[in-house]
Amino acid sequence: MSEPNKSAMEQIAFDPTEPKLALAQLPQAPAVFALYGAEAKDEPYIGRTPNLRGRLERLLQPSAKHPRRLQLAGRVRRIAFRRTGSDFESLLAQFSLLEAVYEAKALERMHLRAPAFVRYLGGNPYPRIVVTNKPSQREADWAYGPFASRAAAERFAEEALKLFLLRRCTDDLNPDPNHPGCVYSEMKMCLAPCYKGCTDERYAEEAAGVRDFLATRGESKLVVLRNERDSASARLAFEDAAALHTKVQKVEGVRALAPELVQPLSKLRAMVLQSSAKADEVSVFLFERGSLHGPVGFSTIGMRIQNEQSGSSSLFAQPMALEPVPEIVDSGQWTVISPGSVEPGDSAHARVPRTMLEGRMEAVLAELEKDAGPVSATVRQGHLALLKRWYYRPEVKREGEACFPDSDGRWPIRSLLRSVGRVAAKGLTLAKPQ
Numbered sequence: 001m002s003e004p005n006k007s008a009m010e011q012i013a014f015d016p017t018e019p020k021l022a023l024a025q026l027p028q029a030p031a032v033f034a035l036y037g038a039e040a041k042d043e044p045y046i047g048r049t050p051n052l053r054g055r056l057e058r059l060l061q062p063s064a065k066h067p068r069r070l071q072l073a074g075r076v077r078r079i080a081f082r083r084t085g086s087d088f089e090s091l092l093a094q095f096s097l098l099e100a101v102y103e104a105k106a107l108e109r110m111h112l113r114a115p116a117f118v119r120y121l122g123g124n125p126y127p128r129i130v131v132t133n134k135p136s137q138r139e140a141d142w143a144y145g146p147f148a149s150r151a152a153a154e155r156f157a158e159e160a161l162k163l164f165l166l167r168r169c170t171d172d173l174n175p176d177p178n179h180p181g182c183v184y185s186e187m188k189m190c191l192a193p194c195y196k197g198c199t200d201e202r203y204a205e206e207a208a209g210v211r212d213f214l215a216t217r218g219e220s221k222l223v224v225l226r227n228e229r230d231s232a233s234a235r236l237a238f239e240d241a242a243a244l245h246t247k248v249q250k251v252e253g254v255r256a257l258a259p260e261l262v263q264p265l266s267k268l269r270a271m272v273l274q275s276s277a278k279a280d281e282v283s284v285f286l287f288e289r290g291s292l293h294g295p296v297g298f299s300t301i302g303m304r305i306q307n308e309q310s311g312s313s314s315l316f317a318q319p320m321a322l323e324p325v326p327e328i329v330d331s332g333q334w335t336v337i338s339p340g341s342v343e344p345g346d347s348a349h350a351r352v353p354r355t356m357l358e359g360r361m362e363a364v365l366a367e368l369e370k371d372a373g374p375v376s377a378t379v380r381q382g383h384l385a386l387l388k389r390w391y392y393r394p395e396v397k398r399e400g401e402a403c404f405p406d407s408d409g410r411w412p413i414r415s416l417l418r419s420v421g422r423v424a425a426k427g428l429t430l431a432k433p434q
Helices: 019-023 052-060 087-102 105-109 137-142 150-161 200-215 219-234 238-255 354-370 377-391 413-431
Strands: 010-013 031-036 045-049 078-083 116-120 129-132 143-147 270-275 281-288 291-299 304-306 315-317 325-328 334-337 401-403
Touching (some): 019 052, 031 052, 031 087, 045 052, 045 087, 052 078, 087 270, 087 281, 087 377, 116 137, 116 200, 129 150, 143 150, 143 377, 150 200, 150 238, 200 219, 219 238, 270 377, 270 413, 281 354, 291 354, 291 377, 354 413, 401 413
Antiparallel strands (some): 010 078, 031 045, 031 078, 116 129, 116 143, 270 281, 270 401, 281 291, 304 315
């Protein structure tokens, strides 16, 4: 049994005869923690909590009023903890601790289930699609997801197949004119390669259309249909245009079943922005190459953050600056404002130039991508499950924001900065005393 990396963990010795001495050193803040016994072979108690001191007081300070409460004071000799700024960061840190100690059992201990994917079986002579929870890394280009649930993946697959003539049977086909076929071939919903109802070239063309549809979340088919609709409308063939418009709406309905997170597994990249445990920072996480990396802190010093409490779109400056920051005035000149001289709501707003903020974000991205190396299958599966669990929460309960690269694979820096501003504004709102 290995012990987790303690480089980011604070350590406190615990004496069971004087528990208050150690507990007084703990912050009343969200954190992940590990409680270690006297023997190295003892398994640590690992957990996460919104209030570290309160949680450990219940675990390590005996109470006569609650004799049945779990008490670990007699077994614990050391406390390791790490402050976190969000539930997402807590879950990721807890998984990392559990994976270092229990390896593959970390998924079970956190009740994490492998997310569902729609997999295109392109290696089959007559390709088809299936729903799976175990996409092959060798065919990661043909696994599309993750979906919120297996039922969601099955619904998307079923609706997508209604737009094409791909086979639904699971047999390994050996085309024979004497094959009886199936109900889908009778209903003209399949090209029926089983009894040579089409040529191999025609089936391969249809299969390629399905593959492109999955890879682009329907955009490949939408582009064709929209062009045909616009062409029919230009020719004043309004009946044809109306029929094509109905098809466009149907494809858009199928596309809506696959959120933006649904991408080919090999190309799935996302930035997750969360509140940080440190003031004047937003935590940035990167999902790339099948795993999560970070957090790396993005400094919000000098940013203009939207004041959500005012009920307007006005902006106010972050008041805590470590050094003078310039202000852009109407004349185009720079004016230096001393630290602490600007308060939320003042008419003057200290800020740094946008190019400097963009440079900060690019540095954060470079730091995250530098650490995006290969990981074990357990870590890959766990990180994917954590990303899926967070992303598919109801929007009102999902803290933080997700950003995705553009069609050219580049990160939208300005969009990321706007997301940082929204996350920081929410953190300031929650931190402000009522």
